[in-house]
Amino acid sequence: MIFELIKKRRSVFPVQYNDKPVQRETIEQLLEAANWAPNHKRTEPWRFKVLMGESKAKLGDFLSSKYQEVDSKPKQIKIRKLQENPRKAGAVIVICMQRDPKESLPEWEELAATAMAVQNMWLCCTELNLGCYWSSPGLIKYMDEFMELNKGERCLGLFYLGYYDEEPAIGEREPISNKVHWLD
Template identity: 70%
Template structure:
């Protein structure tokens, strides 16, 4: 049931991933789920760049080098994490948004559509037993130096994915009644 799957979805971080590849067909299935997200005016603004193999390590090196370049006081622990997260993942998907060239709707609606696409990916991963995590480091503003981004395209973060061992701790939420106002 979809409600159970929604409640089961968790952030699973790269440190929890095991050394097991995610095959291309599985990644394609996850991306196909993204493609069915709602999209106002059918702009379908989501764009994805899938990194596997050596490209994951290249991303980690780029991020750590860029961090050292732009931060006056770089921390060794963060440098290592920027390199580790991509390399320890089964795959990394750069989450990008292609702005409607006509700007026929507000940018926030395009970002919301991409976010819904990522939620579809996250739910698909949960169903397939793949851990995933959306990271949006400040360094994403430099991703046009790593990727060949089209005009109007921007990177919104990275979707780290990997198989993991063990059980996930159930999450808790405050009751919805504390977040809803009924107006009659």
């Protein structure tokens, strides 16, 4: 049931991934689910760039190098994490949003639609027992130096994918009643 799937959804981080490869067909399924996200005025703003093989290592090298370039006091542990996380992943999907050139709707609506596309992928990953994690480091503002982005397209994060062995922790939430005000 969808309610149980939503409650089971978790971030599973690259350090938790095993070496089992993620098949291209599986990633295509995830992307197809993303493509059915709701969006206003049918702008379909989500764009994805899938990194597999050597391109993951190149991403790690870019992120760690860029971090050392822009941070006045880079930390060795972060340098290593930026370099290793893409390598540990079965795939990395670069999450981008293509702004409607006519700006026929507020930008936040296109950001929300892209986030819903990612949520669709995330729920499918949960169903498939595939770990995933949406990373949004400050370094994403430099992604146009790593890969070509179209005019009006911007990177919103990195979606790491990988199979895992240990079950993720059970999530907790405060009751919804603490967050809702009913008006009659």
